Amino acid sequence: MIQKDYQFYKGLQKPLIYRGFKGKFIYYGVGSIMGGMLCGGMIGAFTNMIFGCLSILVFMSAGMVYTISKQKKGLYDKTNHRGIFIHPSKSLFRNEKADETLI
Numbered sequence: 001m002i003q004k005d006y007q008f009y010k011g012l013q014k015p016l017i018y019r020g021f022k023g024k025f026i027y028y029g030v031g032s033i034m035g036g037m038l039c040g041g042m043i044g045a046f047t048n049m050i051f052g053c054l055s056i057l058v059f060m061s062a063g064m065v066y067t068i069s070k071q072k073k074g075l076y077d078k079t080n081h082r083g084i085f086i087h088p089s090k091s092l093f094r095n096e097k098a099d100e101t102l103i
Contacts, residue, residue, distance in 0.1 A: 021067070021071065022071065025067055025070065025071045028063075028066075028067040028070065029063075029064060029067045031063070032059075032060060032062075032063020032064055032066065032067055033060055033063070033064075035059065035063060036056055036057075036058075036059035036060030036061075036062075036063055037056055037060070039055065039056075039059045040052050040053065040055040040056025040057075040058075040059055040060075041056070043055045044056075
C-alpha cells in the first residue's frame with residue numbers, strides 16, 4: 001500500500017497581536033469591555049440611563065487602563081524582592097553528615 005502524505009499546518013510562529021494587545025491581554029481587554037457593559041447595564045437598570053452610560057465608560061476605561069498597565073509589566077510578570085538573600089554553601093551540610101557517620 002502507498003502511504004499518503006498530508007501537510008501539517010504549524011501556524012505562523014508569531015504571537016497573536018490585535019490593536020497593540022498581545023496574547024492573553026487580548027482576552028483581558030475583551031473581558032474588561034464585557035464586564036464594563038454588564039456592570040454599567042446593571043447600574044443603568046437600577047438607577048437611570050445617564051448614570052448607567054457614565055458607569056459603562058468608567059468601568060470600560062478602568063479595565064483597559066489596567067490591561068495596558070499589566071501588559072507593560074510583561075506576559076510573565078514576576079515579583080522582584082529587594083532583600084539580601086544568603087544561600088548557605090553545600091559544604092556545610094556535607095561536613096555535618098560526615099561528623100554524624102563518625103559517631
